[in-house]
Amino acid sequence: MPDLAIQTQGLRKEFRTRRGTRVAVADLDLAVPAGGVHGFLGPNGSGKTTTIRMLLGLARPTSGTMRLLGEPVPERLPAVVDRVGAVVESPKFSPNLTGRQNLLLLSRSIGVPDTRVDAVVETVGLSGRDRDRYKAYSLGMKQRLAIAATLLKEPDLLILDEPTNGLDPAGIREIRETIRGLGASGVTVLLSSHILAEVQQVCTSATIVGHGRLLASGTVEELLGGSTAYRLVVPDQAAAREALAAAGLTVGEEDGALRVETDDPVAVTRLLGARDIWLSELSPLRADLESFFLDLTAADQEATR
Numbered sequence: 001m002p003d004l005a006i007q008t009q010g011l012r013k014e015f016r017t018r019r020g021t022r023v024a025v026a027d028l029d030l031a032v033p034a035g036g037v038h039g040f041l042g043p044n045g046s047g048k049t050t051t052i053r054m055l056l057g058l059a060r061p062t063s064g065t066m067r068l069l070g071e072p073v074p075e076r077l078p079a080v081v082d083r084v085g086a087v088v089e090s091p092k093f094s095p096n097l098t099g100r101q102n103l104l105l106l107s108r109s110i111g112v113p114d115t116r117v118d119a120v121v122e123t124v125g126l127s128g129r130d131r132d133r134y135k136a137y138s139l140g141m142k143q144r145l146a147i148a149a150t151l152l153k154e155p156d157l158l159i160l161d162e163p164t165n166g167l168d169p170a171g172i173r174e175i176r177e178t179i180r181g182l183g184a185s186g187v188t189v190l191l192s193s194h195i196l197a198e199v200q201q202v203c204t205s206a207t208i209v210g211h212g213r214l215l216a217s218g219t220v221e222e223l224l225g226g227s228t229a230y231r232l233v234v235p236d237q238a239a240a241r242e243a244l245a246a247a248g249l250t251v252g253e254e255d256g257a258l259r260v261e262t263d264d265p266v267a268v269t270r271l272l273g274a275r276d277i278w279l280s281e282l283s284p285l286r287a288d289l290e291s292f293f294l295d296l297t298a299a300d301q302e303a304t305r
């Protein structure tokens with residue numbers, strides 16, 4: 001497998017509209033490492049679906065190049081299409097057939113053994129419900145069946161466009177677990193979303209876009225950086241505050257507790273312990289992807305205004 005499962009260079013898509021030219025994707029360099037779950041994040045209308053449609057040969061780029069699993073596409077799409085699964089639009093399943101029957105129809109049409117159906121049903125957590133009719137499925141189960149259908153071919157790369165759209169929290173959790181399992185099993189997953197909180201929990205790396213342009217890309221740790229602030233709970237806040245400030249640390253308040261800016265929590269514990277001030281809590285205040293994303297996209301809105 002190449003190091004990058006997906007790579008685009010200078011990818012651009014312009015649409016002609018009655019009001020002129022709309023740039024949906026603006027010279028996007030996308031690099032999705034092979035293995036793990038990669039978040040493709042951006043607000044509504046930032047060009048995620050258009051990018052995915054171009055990768056899958058469903059829309060033609062205005063300019064730029066793309067590679068899927070090392071092969072240039074769309075030129076070599078037939079060579080990789082069997083190794084790529086995608087859920088872009090709601091797939092058509094027969095409402096009166098069971099989930100299992102729907103998958104069997106599909107597996108036979110693409111020449112995959114029936115035993116694959118058992119495997120994919122298990123992977124997406126539909127065992128026990130696969131003999132229920134499709135029309136009785138919740139939205140989350142329908143979405144998991146759609147993912148199961150793409151897994152029949154045992155793809156190396158799975159592209160999911162907003163798979164949690166319209167789901168309730170329980171449905172979102174189920175999809176999240178399914179995607180986490182897939183990432184752990186070695187499939188590369190590109191997961192597009194505008195909802196960050198849930199994506200942060202499953203992604204190993206992410207690309208953030210705004211107005212079709214790349215705003216940031218990297219592993220989640222790289223994007224967020226290390227934790228540089230901690231929340232402290234101590235019996236005597238005033239004494240702790242004084243001791244920390246005397247050591248040159250910046251101290252503030254966080255939900256009624258102390259907040260100290262440092263990247264060395266051990267030193268904080270030692271410093272307070274030496275003054276007989278004992279902590280009942282010391283927890284990192286992590287930046288989350290959500291606030292990072294909101295800051296980035298807000299700055300982008302401002303810049304393009």
Ligand SMILES: Nc1ncnc2c1ncn2[C@@H]1O[C@H](COP(=O)(O)OP(=O)(O)OP(=O)(O)O)[C@@H](O)[C@H]1O
Nearest residue numbers: 015022024042043044045046047048049050051194
């Ligand atoms: N066929 C089209 N004709 C004209 N404009 C289009 C077309 N398809 C998409 N666009 C425009 O391109 C921009 C990017 O849309 P796109 O659907 O790719 O964004 P997105 O990030 O996937 O958003 P969402 O999260 O809402 O799906 C939008 O401004 C959209 O209106």
